[in-house]
Amino acid sequence: MLKSFIVNNIRELEQLEQKLYESMDKTLSQISSEITSNYSQTLFSKMKFGGIGFDPLNSMRELNIIEQINQSFTYLASFYALEVLFTEFPELAPFKLNLGTAPGSDIESECGELSAEVFASVTPTNNQKLKKDIDKVLATEARLKFVFFICPNFELGRQPQLERDNVVVWALRGANKL
Template identity: 85%
Template sequence: MLKSFTVNDIKELEQLERKLYESMDKTLLQISSDVSLTSSQTLFSKMKFGGVGFDPLDSKRVLNIIEQINQSFTYLASFYALEILFTEYAELAPFKLNLGTAPGSDIESECGELAAEVFAAVTPTSNQKLKKDINKVLATDAKLKFVFFMCPNFELGRQPQLEKEDVIVWALKGANVI
């Protein structure tokens, strides 16, 4: 399912975040009720193949929990990146958000001045994700180029040691496990 849309301001971004957390909450309730009524094998099967989980932005659409988790954290990373962009580059808003397999950069300013790739992973080097995203954003015509990532053990903020050419690399909040 392609998910591409324009986000005009922080209020619209907050609405997207609320939808995502509603789906997470609904899945948690579903797991809580299934835990005591289902065998571990059945529950794990439902988690992998369907029957537990929902689309992060549509809590009425069933999705397996593995996909929900992957999509939820990628979407959250995109939302956190947008918060930074709305704060630091508000003059370039609105921003086009391309989630999932939607074509284009993950985030683009509608004026064409900014392009960003966004990911959530265990480490920035997993599957050479950082390198691939830097190369992808370098291939754009945008003047401002970013890669945002959500990974444990990184402080929120710019990561100059990971930057290449004109691409600004930024670690996002939200990945540290307590």
């Protein structure tokens, strides 16, 4: 399911974030009821293969919890990155947000001046994610190029020690401080 959105302002961003939290809350309720009525093997099977979890932006669409967790944190990272961009570069709004497998950079300014990749991971070097995202954003024609990430043990803000080729690397709210 392709998910691309034009986000014009912080208010629209907050609405997307609210949908994500609604899905998380619904999944938590599901786990609470399942945990008392199932054996561990049944519960874990439902978590892996379906029966527990929802699409992060559509709490009516079932999704296994493993995918929900992965998508939720990537989406949150994108939302936090947009907060930074709306604050630092409001003149470049609106922004196009490409979630999941939607084509294009994860975040693009509609005017074409900015391109950003976004991820959530245990470390920025896990599966060479940072390197791959820098390479991906370098392949764009945008004047301003960013990689944003959520990882534990990073302070919010720019990470010059991880930057190369004029791509700005920015740590978002730490995974342990969400």
